[in-house]
Amino acid sequence: MKYKQPELRTVNVVRYVTPLREGGSLPAIVEADDEFLYVLKFRGAGQGVKALIAELVAGEMARVLGFRVPELVFAHLDESFGRTEPDEEIQDLLRFSEGLNLGLHYLSRAITFDALVTTVDTRLASEVVWFDCLITNVDRTARNTNMLMWHKELWLIDHGAAFYFHHSWQNWQEQAKRPFAQAKDHVLLPQATELEAVDAEFKAILTPEVIQSIVSLIPEDWLTGDSPFASPEEHRQAYAQFLETRLAHTETFVKEAQHARKALI
Template sequence: MLPLVTAVRYVTPLREGGSLPGIVEADDLGTYVMKFHGAGQGRKALVAEVIAGELGRRLGLRVPSLVVIDLDPLIGRHEPDPDVQDLLKASTGWNLGVDYLPRSFGFDPLGWEVDAAFASRVLWFDAFIGNVDRSWRNPNLLVWHGDVWLIDHGASLIFHHAWANAARLFSGPYDVDDHVLTPRATELAAAEAEFAPRVTEDLLREIVALVPDAWLDGEPGFDGPDAVRDAYVEILLKRAAEPRVWLPSLDVAVNRPRTASRRGANRPGWLGGPA
């Protein structure tokens, strides 16, 4: 399992996302962005964060370290927002902690250029995990100490929301049209050659073992947490063995003009139109 720490101070909520994560301090002297099992996305978002994030890290991508945080809702008793209070009460016990990157800032594709190799590796990774949340509007990339870090993978692995149809939900080609790095991802074949052979059964079993039993227990249709882990391994291993089924073709997407994303494209007419 991931390292286990205890939250000792609730610092502040983060209101940029719909799940209302919060910054907390823990007994290991670390500061974390805590994602709650009682949030609207539920514990499956935490499972996706662990599996996708730890896979990305093992493939060599920069992902903040993850821990399990034991939460006593009393640490937030002075928080005035009733929505936060309700969330803390609904999330007693084990939640996910993402290492807080102080003074990091959001990646802006108009102001921060990445090389083709990095863009291709990230796009391959997102296609593999089915991540639908790396768009121009919300890249979920942070720049910290000059490097680009990947965050927020809770919207990936969508098949686990409907296990009976998992194979169908996870078999189609990945849609690259809205991905923030598509225009730069011109070396996808090289990324595939680098990453696909590394997604082995041993690696996947190592990763799913990091997910706490409490987040897998009681899953309908399974005998227990280990059976759920086996299902994740089976689906992801099959996906790794058949990359051309889901791997996108970038011939059109890379060269497609993105005029709607240009700075100033939505300026009113009386200001003279786009700059």
């Protein structure tokens, strides 16, 4: 069956509901013109559009691999939106975030995943660990799991810390081939006993066509400005090349994760 190009809806933010004061990014719950609530990631926050690119690419890859991920939408913030906001810090954030931002559908009444309360089966644990090793996601630890339980199912959220190499782009071709040392801190590593089986299955899914279709979603104006590349398209293709190279060398991070797991048990 031919692969279907993913599409993201675009919504307009109509109401700032409440801030979520987590870390330095200051995401917020907002209401959009489709009458749904979203967790909005702002382009004007500390990590800028790079965190949005990581969220977008990782989130859509997770969806292709069959994980439960909140719907992602492009969220337009009008220039007049923050004028009535009394909090000066939030007002500045809104002003610096005019234009296209990224929203995640708000999972009302979801609870934070707690490994001491909820047991994840070995297959799903292996899938999540493998995926985070692929995207170099440092934020899936016991202290900050970035997973939710919603209607008794596990959902992955908040991938803004993935692809940390892109904050400098130094030696990124070599970094694509390296193991992922932070796997030792992954909250699901103790249960990840099926990494080799997951490796074979997931590599077959993430074809170059799939990777290209996902990076093509990155808005061009997120690829300009602070960039070492000659053009937005060259910048876009660097993400694709990183992922394709990393997929060709998955045995490196699979072995690293397996060794880290043995050290735990």
